[in-house]
Amino acid sequence: MDAYNAGSRAVQDRVGVREAAAHIGRSISAGIRPVAAAFLELQPMLVLAAADGDGRLWSTLLTGAPGFARATGPHTISVAAPPPAPGPAPVGTIALDPRTRRRMRLNGVARPSARGFTVEAEQVFSNCPKYIQKRELYAPDHTTPPGAPLHGAALTPAQQGFVRAADTFFIATAAPDGLDASHRGGLPGFVEVASPTELSWRDYPGNAMFLTLGNLEADDRAGLLFPDWRTGTTLQLSGAAATTYAEDGSRTTRLRIERVVESPSASPLRWSDPEFSPANPPLRPSGDPASPEDPA
Numbered sequence: 673m674d675a676y677n678a679g680s681r682a683v684q685d686r687v688g689v690r691e692a693a694a695h696i697g698r699s700i701s702a703g704i705r706p707v708a709a710a711f712l713e714l715q716p717m718l719v720l721a722a723a724d725g726d727g728r729l730w731s732t733l734l735t736g737a738p739g740f741a742r743a744t745g746p747h748t749i750s751v752a753a754p755p756p757a758p759g760p761a762p763v764g765t766i767a768l769d770p771r772t773r774r775r776m777r778l779n780g781v782a783r784p785s786a787r788g789f790t791v792e793a794e795q796v797f798s799n800c801p802k803y804i805q806k807r808e809l810y811a812p813d814h815t816t817p818p819g820a821p822l823h824g825a826a827l828t829p830a831q832q833g834f835v836r837a838a839d840t841f842f843i844a845t846a847a848p849d850g851l852d853a854s855h856r857g858g859l860p861g862f863v864e865v866a867s868p869t870e871l872s873w874r875d876y877p878g879n880a881m882f883l884t885l886g887n888l889e890a891d892d893r894a895g896l897l898f899p900d901w902r903t904g905t906t907l908q909l910s911g912a913a914a915t916t917y918a919e920d921g922s923r924t925t926r927l928r929i930e931r932v933v934e935s936p937s938a939s940p941l942r943w944s945d946p947e948f949s950p951a952n953p954p955l956r957p958s959g960d961p962a963s964p965e966d967p968a
Contacts, residue, residue, distance in 0.1 A: 680886025819936030
């Protein structure tokens with residue numbers, strides 16, 4: 673069975689990496705290998721991609737003591753967190769460990785459980801550490817309670833500064849067969865804010881799968897999550913995204929923001945300043961990431 677949907681295959685053909693993608697796609701399975709189960713059980717955070725009742729996509733940061741997300745069988749994980757929906761719902765998840773620069777993605781169907789919710793896996797795979805910033809984990813802050821979420825339809829000036837200073841975000845996208853959660857990273861400034869309702873970023877050379885860009889070919893819904901690693905505050909954006917392809921081979925994705933949620937101290941986790949990934953492309957004087965040569 674092909675690991676990719678029509679959108680991903682179309683982007684792979686456009687960029688000329690179909691053969692490489694077919695090889696990498698063999699790593700996608702529905703089974704959770706013991707090494708993946710062991711990795712997941714050590715993680716204090718999990719990013720969840722899910723749709724709300726209106727169909728908008730959101731990326732949400734879930735946290736807990738290691739083991740709050742764990743494999744309970746070769747095809748199922750259990751998460752001690754509120755379920756994303758009252759019944760079965762497609763979700764994407766990504767467990768990323770800044771300490772080791774490792775990540776694991778698991779997509780499937782979530783169902784409420786006595787513990788929180790379970791996910792029956794349909795796609796499980798790992799990605800390379802490109803563009804992941806290394807961080808150390810400090811003691812959790814359980815003395816600062818989460819603040820009331822701030823809702824809006826556009827970025828405030830302070831939130832624009834938050835985005836411009838970010839070196840990491842997570843993105844939720846939708847495919848005909850489910851949802852996906854992915855990671856984007858770069859030097860601060862790699863995400864540009866064009867206006868209170870529009871931002872953009874360069875798509876850096878990656879693993880040739882093009883799952884995110886492929887999903888956006890057919891469904892423009894997207895949900896972004898920007899974490900503040902020092903304070904635990906999260907900034908969630910939901911809107912519509914599209915990718916443009918330049919003649920020089922560079923790719924730029926633009927998000928039209930429709931909803932904004934800022935949650936002060938949403939996470940008790942506190943992380944160190946980053947040791948930036950050596951793969952991060954340098955920024956141009958204007959703040960644009962220099963267009964790296966795509967080796968794929």
